[in-house]
Amino acid sequence: MGGVRDDQHRVDGRMPPHPKRILIVDDFGQMRSTLKQMLFAIGFEEIDVASNGKDALSALRRSAYDIVLCDYNLGEGxxxxxxxxxxxxxxxxxxxSIFVMITAENTSDMVMGAMEYRPDDYLTKPFTKELLRTRLDRLMTRKRELESIDGAVHKGDLPRAIALCEEKIAEQPRHVGELLRLKASLCMRVGDYAKAEAVYQExxxxxxxxxxxxGLAEVRRSQQRLQEAREILLSVIEHTPTYMEAHDLLARTLDELGEGQEAQRVLEEAARISPKSVRRQHALGDLAMRNADLDTAERAFRRTIALGRLSVYKDPGHYTGLAQVQAKNGSLVDALRTLGSVRNEFAGNDQANLKAVVAEGLLLSDAGREEEARKAVxxxxxxxxxxxxKVNADTALELAKVQLLTGDREAGMQLMQDLVRNHHEDSRLLAKAQEAFSAAGLEEEGREVIRRTTGEVVKLNNSGVTLVKEGKIVEALALFEEAIAxxxxxKTLYLNAAQALLLHLQRQGVERERLEQARRYLERVKAMEPDNPTLQKMLPVYRRLASGAGTA
Amino acid sequence: MREPRSLDFSAILASSIHDMKNSLGMVLSSLDEIVDQRREECQCTAEQVAQLQYEAKRVNDNLVQLLTLYRIQERRYRPHIDEYLVAEFLEEVYLLNLPLLQHRHVAMEIDCDPGLTWYFDRELIIGVINNVTHNALRYTHDRLRMVAREEGAYLHLYIEDNGGGFPAAMTQETHSELDFQSGRTGLGLYFCSLVASMHENGEREGRIELDNGSSLGGARFSLWLP
Known part of the structure; x- marks a missing residue:
């Protein structure tokens, strides 16, 4: 072999640098043993196999694998x-970890998942041992290059991950495209749309x-330039119909533009290309129901439930969705049966059962069966x-609604007020609250409650912020703590309180107790909205203080 | 994006069934030769294995092409363009073909700047290079060379050999129409030309060229990707 590049020969007889644990997932026994032999010959020793998705996931749950070689097509399941x-x-x-998707002859049949769900690489059958060795070698090298960035993302420290991306990009590496893509998606997550747009435009x-x-379409959406987003997405779909993210985003954009019918058509087409996505079927069900296309809605929800059983996205909302369609179709009996099955499907899950029971109450109340509705409440x-x-805000809101509807006004009002106080900046939830009030014939009263309550919280927050600005941080903290109780x-209260704490610590020096309090507040926000931009800006400040105190 | 050319799929099918039948015919007769019926044993030379392997690759190439052409026709296949390091890509194609090259005692060189990246559909281009390589193996003396350069905002990827070169008639065509007269190379070149034209960037689209400008003194197949 004359003239082949030097590193060609590197592969000969070389062992992987560290012992690596590998999982092979393939439904064909022949393929499993061929792969296993190849990997042994390459020098890997710890190799496990799984013949279907279910076994693969239990293996992955039990042990940490460095490399997963998984066939795309796994038969049933x-x-x-x-x-x-x-x-x-x-x-x-x-x-x-490295995840390699193995595909038959061509990847064109496969749909592409969203960025966060893409494998590290695709490998097309048939391949030789040497090709597999070279590919794994390169993937391991690339992972090592991205190790620090991946680590920061994993810890949720996105600003640090972005900074690391920028450092690497400045070195003009060979895989600069991949780094640019990563940087842009991280900027989107922390809400730095200007920086993300710069990358996309470049x-x-x-x-x-x-x-x-x-990515650019998402930036346009964030700027409310929906028509532009729509044009971009249409062009993507025309050129790359298997890019499913574009379909889903287009449907949402059309829905926001008030074109519900067209949005539904887009989702139906997307579900035809890629029928296995639970979330897409669910979105289609919701949309079709709003479009009063009950047949499509019912089909979509049934598919959602069937697919959900196999997936992590199994959700009581699939059942309440189907039940609503069934009730609208005039079949309350079927609807109640659907809701009843939640008890079995989600045994021991109080959140799920609460959602189902609340939905039951609402349907019964709608049907005028007050007695039974009150029993459900x-x-x-x-x-x-x-x-x-721990109750999800939407479920709590539905509970408040059914209480208002069934005459339990005091409890309903109390719960509603609580919700508004805790989510005073969430316009979507506030709109739903107003809808619920109107449905219960309390339109004016509800409007007043929302106005007054949000006003109180805003005023409270503002006085806290003013105190901070005046340098009266101890007073501000006392005010925030009382409000949080x-x-x-x-979320806003936690963020303001954390901000005041960090300022206090920067000025007065680090006190362990205050630092711990700041950590608790930031953790709370992180649990509610991990990518919250304000949170992401505060985390580095917190980390600097914490590392100075030796408590990081 | 321009619409893909319309395909006469039944004509394509007829042409490749003919090819594959020939290949399988050779495989079957080779198998007859190497099986000793009396002793129920196999005895074969490395040459025979190489021939079997070669014919099997031809059938595989043909099936991959057919499947791709079928998809292009049925569901308006669009290429999946991604960015790749060209040198790594060529090395992988080389590794895929290594056993065949070794059996046929053909040396292959790669000449490419290790930092060069380009945008293309990996599977489609592998299909093209495999096709050209397997064809070149029939005609080359003992060497092949894969070269990639950036030239005038195109990726110029070429494969050259030290065989007798293309006949004049072949170097003067665009190969964008199927030519059944030219036999088994007809479908292959048509496939290569179609894949090239499916790679677009702005107003420019890819193309193929055949000439005898090989630095090794034989034929040269060029693929231009925008």
Missing amino acids: KDGQQVLEEAKFYNYLRPS VLAIRQLPWAQV ADARQLFAGIEG SMPNN
């Missing part, structure tokens, strides 16, 4: 993409790549009391 999504969702894969000036186009109250503080789910 989950496919390779679903295995990957679930493994990522549950954090079974470490940032350093890439698009050279070539119309779908990821950069979709009583059950709901009991479940609610057991998990208070009565509104334990108010």
